Amino acid sequence: MNDTGPDRTGHERAERRPPGADRTERELRDALQALAGGVLPDPDAYRTARGEWLRRERRRRLVLAVLVAVVFALATLIGLWVLNRAPSDPGVIFSGDGAAVADGPSLPRHLT
Secondary structure, three states: OOOOOOOOOOOOOOOOOOOOHHHHHHHHHHHHHHHHHOOOOOOOHHHHHHHHHHHHHHHHHHHHHHHHHHHHHHHHHHHHHHHHHOOOOOOOOOOOOOOOHHHOOOOOOOOO
């Protein structure tokens, strides 16, 4: 419910306006209407904005693809470098002709 009567304190609301406020308000409204009336929308504004957005999106995807490729290449190069630096002589895990261990002679057993 709109109550434009007295406020809760019982006093009437007094709206104080400076002298000449109506004239200033009218002149300001006229000036803004004239300014707004002179603004014409660009007919290609949407197409231009969309093209700009698509260019940024393509650039973002290209940068992301290049970044992924660089990270992958660096990881591959570091992995190859680490494998190349590993010693090949000591600590050989497997060196044989591929025969199973059970086929060879067994270890001697000590009976106690």
